[in-house]
Amino acid sequence: MAQVDTDRFLRDLNELRKIGEYKTGVHRPTFSPEDMESRHWLMERMRECGLEASIDGIGNVFGRHKGPGPHLLVGSHIESQNQAGWLDGALGVMAGVALARAGLPVDVVAFADEEGHYGSFIGSRSLIGLLEDSEIDTLTNRYHGKPLRQALKEAGLEGLPRPRLDPARYKGFFEMHIEQGTQLESQNLRAGVVTGIVAIWQFRIVIEGMQDHAGGTTMAERKDAGLTAVRMLARIDREFPMLCGPRTVWTCGRIALDPGAPSIIPGRAEVLFQFRDIDTEVLERLERCMRSVVQEMNRTERTVSTVEVMSRSKPAPCDPAMQAALAEAATKHANGQWQHMPSGAGHDAQYMARVMPAAMLFTPSINGISHHWAEDTKEEDLALNIRIMADAAEAFLRG
Amino acid sequence: MAQVDTDRFLRDLNELRKIGEYKTGVHRPTFSPEDMESRHWLMERMRECGLEASIDGIGNVFGRHKGPGPHLLVGSHIESQNQAGWLDGALGVMAGVALARAGLPVDVVAFADEEGHYGSFIGSRSLIGLLEDSEIDTLTNRYHGKPLRQALKEAGLEGLPRPRLDPARYKGFFEMHIEQGTQLESQNLRAGVVTGIVAIWQFRIVIEGMQDHAGGTTMAERKDAGLTAVRMLARIDREFPMLCGPRTVWTCGRIALDPGAPSIIPGRAEVLFQFRDIDTEVLERLERCMRSVVQEMNRTERTVSTVEVMSRSKPAPCDPAMQAALAEAATKHANGQWQHMPSGAGHDAQYMARVMPAAMLFTPSINGISHHWAEDTKEEDLALNIRIMADAAEAFLRG
Numbered sequence: 001m002a003q004v005d006t007d008r009f010l011r012d013l014n015e016l017r018k019i020g021e022y023k024t025g026v027h028r029p030t031f032s033p034e035d036m037e038s039r040h041w042l043m044e045r046m047r048e049c050g051l052e053a054s055i056d057g058i059g060n061v062f063g064r065h066k067g068p069g070p071h072l073l074v075g076s077h078i079e080s081q082n083q084a085g086w087l088d089g090a091l092g093v094m095a096g097v098a099l100a101r102a103g104l105p106v107d108v109v110a111f112a113d114e115e116g117h118y119g120s121f122i123g124s125r126s127l128i129g130l131l132e133d134s135e136i137d138t139l140t141n142r143y144h145g146k147p148l149r150q151a152l153k154e155a156g157l158e159g160l161p162r163p164r165l166d167p168a169r170y171k172g173f174f175e176m177h178i179e180q181g182t183q184l185e186s187q188n189l190r191a192g193v194v195t196g197i198v199a200i201w202q203f204r205i206v207i208e209g210m211q212d213h214a215g216g217t218t219m220a221e222r223k224d225a226g227l228t229a230v231r232m233l234a235r236i237d238r239e240f241p242m243l244c245g246p247r248t249v250w251t252c253g254r255i256a257l258d259p260g261a262p263s264i265i266p267g268r269a270e271v272l273f274q275f276r277d278i279d280t281e282v283l284e285r286l287e288r289c290m291r292s293v294v295q296e297m298n299r300t301e302r303t304v305s306t307v308e309v310m311s312r313s314k315p316a317p318c319d320p321a322m323q324a325a326l327a328e329a330a331t332k333h334a335n336g337q338w339q340h341m342p343s344g345a346g347h348d349a350q351y352m353a354r355v356m357p358a359a360m361l362f363t364p365s366i367n368g369i370s371h372h373w374a375e376d377t378k379e380e381d382l383a384l385n386i387r388i389m390a391d392a393a394e395a396f397l398r399g
Numbered sequence: 400m401a402q403v404d405t406d407r408f409l410r411d412l413n414e415l416r417k418i419g420e421y422k423t424g425v426h427r428p429t430f431s432p433e434d435m436e437s438r439h440w441l442m443e444r445m446r447e448c449g450l451e452a453s454i455d456g457i458g459n460v461f462g463r464h465k466g467p468g469p470h471l472l473v474g475s476h477i478e479s480q481n482q483a484g485w486l487d488g489a490l491g492v493m494a495g496v497a498l499a500r501a502g503l504p505v506d507v508v509a510f511a512d513e514e515g516h517y518g519s520f521i522g523s524r525s526l527i528g529l530l531e532d533s534e535i536d537t538l539t540n541r542y543h544g545k546p547l548r549q550a551l552k553e554a555g556l557e558g559l560p561r562p563r564l565d566p567a568r569y570k571g572f573f574e575m576h577i578e579q580g581t582q583l584e585s586q587n588l589r590a591g592v593v594t595g596i597v598a599i600w601q602f603r604i605v606i607e608g609m610q611d612h613a614g615g616t617t618m619a620e621r622k623d624a625g626l627t628a629v630r631m632l633a634r635i636d637r638e639f640p641m642l643c644g645p646r647t648v649w650t651c652g653r654i655a656l657d658p659g660a661p662s663i664i665p666g667r668a669e670v671l672f673q674f675r676d677i678d679t680e681v682l683e684r685l686e687r688c689m690r691s692v693v694q695e696m697n698r699t700e701r702t703v704s705t706v707e708v709m710s711r712s713k714p715a716p717c718d719p720a721m722q723a724a725l726a727e728a729a730t731k732h733a734n735g736q737w738q739h740m741p742s743g744a745g746h747d748a749q750y751m752a753r754v755m756p757a758a759m760l761f762t763p764s765i766n767g768i769s770h771h772w773a774e775d776t777k778e779e780d781l782a783l784n785i786r787i788m789a790d791a792a793e794a795f796l797r798g
Contacts, residue, residue: 142661198614200614213579213580213770214648215648218648218743219648224650227632230654234633241618252665253625257653261652263745276613344612344617345614365615
């Protein structure tokens with residue numbers, strides 16, 4: 001069996017953690033100086049273990065194994081959400097490096113911008129030919145509005161090629177990731193073999209009212225875009241529980257009232273709303289409900305609300321043979337301490353699953369915290385899971 | 400009777416409109432370069448009509464009549480909300496200048512920051528001794544966070560004295576202002592004699608939950624601060640109509656979810672909420688209701704909500720004799736085309752009313768628009784109202 005160096009794996013992770021360090025987590029938003037430093041640091045680590053390292057025109061870092069196949073592709077993303085955790089993404093990339101260090105025939109990848117600072121999975125989509133130049137032209141940073149083209153230029157990536165993966169080169173894609181929930185922890189489990197990745201359907205709802213002085217305009221006369229947003233979201237909050245599946249989740253992550261001043265009736269509101277499920281029928285039912293609520297608001301409120309589809313991903317089931325290899329290794333290293341489970345979060349693996357067999361392994365998240373600097377996983381769980389993945393990779397390559 | 404030069408009045412207003420011009424309105428936030436330019440421009444206008452012009456340590460511009468009394472104080476504020484109207488505030492200041500030009504014994508004042516970029520009525524409060532240095536130390540800009548002290552320094556106001564008004568100098572304070580509503584326009588009226596100014600009670604509600612990944616955290620596990628905000632505001636939306644007075648208004652002008660990203664469950668929400676009424680009992684009833692709703696949320700939701708009082712002003716009735724003078728002049732110039740009415744908006748007059756008789760005159764707002772660059776009033780209505788105010792001022796001084 002391949003001998004994976006768990007100490008070195010943890011040391012690598014802790015070294016990476018220093019780049020963009022923020023409290024106990026990291027702040028490495030896509031294409032920030034810290035993010036680019038981490039990408040170049042990663043290329044050094046890849047070269048150390050004999051891989052041919054390169055970075056492409058969308059920021060994907062690739063480490064190509066020089067020996068003969070069959071090969072595996074292993075990786076995740078290396079940038080972080082703002083002021084977020086040290087493991088999310090970085091863990092899966094460094095798992096790839098650990099497997100390469102152990103001598104396994106793996107290519108290692110860090111997909112650019114899985115965290116969506118500029119777009120939706122632009123790194124993994126670029127690698128499978130699902131990202132047009134025309135889309136790159138239109139994308140801007142969600143937080144500060146910088147155009148993606150400008151960010152690429154400032155990061156020194158302008159004009160670099162965007163090569164496509166050759167799926168024929170790979171037997172499959174493995175991604176290790178933190179669970180980002182408490183399903184494992186609450187049952188005292190140490191590993192999760194992922195059955196599939198839920199789809200995320202994401203919408204921007206814009207409400208146009210009339211900006212007015214909060215003192216001079218009677219309640220009867222108002223066209224308050226913020227109040228419509230509240231009534232709309234309260235209605236969705238009542239309707240969705242009657243229509244959802246057992247593991248559906250829905251989230252309003254942003255409500256922006258314009259101009260956002262205490263004494264001005266908001267003339268415009270922007271709501272970011274999403275829901276996730278493994279079942280396309282459930283997703284379609286929820287979208288119909290959401291659109292009915294919006295339509296109802298347009299009938300009852302003196303504002304105009306419109307729905308814009310931001311993204312609709314597809315559910316991505318994991319490969320059965322790869323799941324079986326992970327399950328066998330998990331039983332060997334942590335018998336009775338692991339489970340099969342779906343992934344509620346989107347991952348690059350969902351795009352890799354479109355062109356090759358793909359599978360994921362989850363580590364427990366302490367207190368379920370993620371996308372926050374306090375995110376963490378016990379070191380012994382990190383070490384356990386890299387052993388599981390190494391054994392599973394080797395067995396799957398042999399099988 | 401005093402002969403007011405209405406053409407000159409309109410010319411002055413249109414000249415001022417060019418400072419910080421934004422579409423058909425202006426952008427002159429407090430202590431911005433445009434705001435300071437307008438203050439210095441105003442001091443020139445004051446000197447032109449024989450007033451002794453000065454600016455004080457909080458930015459109030461004062462034009463002191465050099466002749467004998469009895470005097471009136473006339474004015475309003477000159478800064479604007481962001482991208483807002485050309486008349487709001489500026490109208491009342493230039494009305495003062497017009498009366499001074501007509502030879503009336505008036506002091507003219509432009510109170511600093513009535514629009515609340517940094518605080519609540521800091522200009523008028525400073526003039527009546529209700530603004531401590533310690534409060535100035537703590538205030539910051541609502542939109543970009545700059546400390547007030549720094550803004551004063553950059554505006555060249557640091558270290559200037561903050562003199563108090565001598566109320567004994569004045570028979571009363573007149574303020575002309577746009578209505579900021581449609582009460583006049585919808586009844587084809589051209590002037591409003593204000594009976595009193597409503598009180599504004601303003602609160603910041605902070606909701607603390609737990610920031611988490613929107614995919615990995617089940618609905619049952621979430622501590623979603625944004626969802627609590629929606630439920631809270633929806634509940635207030637149901638309760639307030641059963642408790643309010645006939646002209647009460649309430650407004651949520653801002654809902655800020657932290658971090659505000661589409662795939663992150665908001666860990667914190669901040670809600671700015673206010674209500675206005677002329678009747679203190681109604682205000683107290685609404686505050687009790689709001690606090691009950693917050694308490695209910697703390698009982699039913701897995702988040703912690705707290706209420707912070709931002710400001711609680713007092714209702715300010717207008718002086719009967721000054722109202723009578725305005726009413727008589729309005730009848731002379733626009734018989735059957737004016738009404739008595741309360742002011743739903745707060746104005747500097749409410750603080751002047753604490754130390755001397757005070758009154759206000761409203762001009763119609765086209766389509767009721769205010770705090771928006773499209774705000775406007777017909778020129779013939781502006782001219783009519785300056786005639787009403789000049790006659791009223793003269794009669795009240797004589798009376």
